[in-house]
């Protein structure tokens with residue numbers, strides 16, 4: 001008889017015994033830690049063995065060194081997931097190095113060159129939709145068969161609050177992330193009976209170099225001015241950190257979220273509750 005009086009999911013090492021692919025495990029250079037790197041460090045700390053994937057070799061190797069210094073275990077695979085063959089190699093390499101794939105964390109996202117609907121150029125549209133949406137779908141497509149064979153798996157897709165917020169100068173980015181939300185729901189429904197969960201996180205204003213340093217440079221304002229503007233929009237009165245995103249990803253990837261699939265979780269300091 002099963003015991004319903006205690007929860008069998010033990011807290012110590014919330015990813016102990018699990019393997020995880022983190023796609024986009026490097027980061028844009030800057031003062032603060034990026035979302036993928038923080039997630040890699042936290043997943044390793046919680047006991048997962050990792051395959052770290054990025055197109056930026058130096059940066060993903062830096063993440064792997066940080067994981068190793070903290071006592072974790074991570075292999076590196078350099079791949080541009082916008083390239084079909086390189087993307088297909090991710091699942092193959094993961095099976096070869098890790099033996100199984102319990103968690104797929106899709107962190108890749110770009111926004112450079114985006115604009116309002118009227119000003120956006122075709123090449124920027126193509127690049128952003130291709131990297132943020134098509135490549136994420138493609139990564140899942142290659143990993144899911146292995147998870148189905150295992151009868152289990154957890155996918156965490158990094159979307160953005162831009163998917164549901166006013167973001168008129170981020171046309172392709174907003175549309176790509178709205179697509180990520182829809183992709184996540186379809187992945188969840190199509191794979192629930194195979195024991196695979198798929199959830200997405202919509203980070204709000206997070207203090208990462210890609211958003212703040214690169215964002216300030218693109219707008220021609222200082223890092224401090226952009227940060228002040230972002231904080232003024234957030235009910236909790238601060239920008240998020242990559243650790244806030246990483247902890248949400250840890251929850252969704254772990255057995256703590258065993259009954260959660262198809263969820264789109266804002267990690268935004270309350271910003272999405274603020275309408276009007």
Ligand code: NAD
Nearest residue numbers: 024026027028034035055080081108109160206208210211
């Ligand atoms: P980041 O640029 O620091 O990290 C993204 C990583 O993805 C980089 O290492 C980059 O080299 C890698 N990458 C990009 N294109 C790739 C490709 N084609 N193949 C393989 N790797 C590729 O960014 P971040 O600020 O940490 O953001 C990470 C995620 O969080 C993105 O999906 C972003 O859209 C999302 N997000 C961030 C914020 C924020 O405020 N920082 C807000 C909402 C959503």
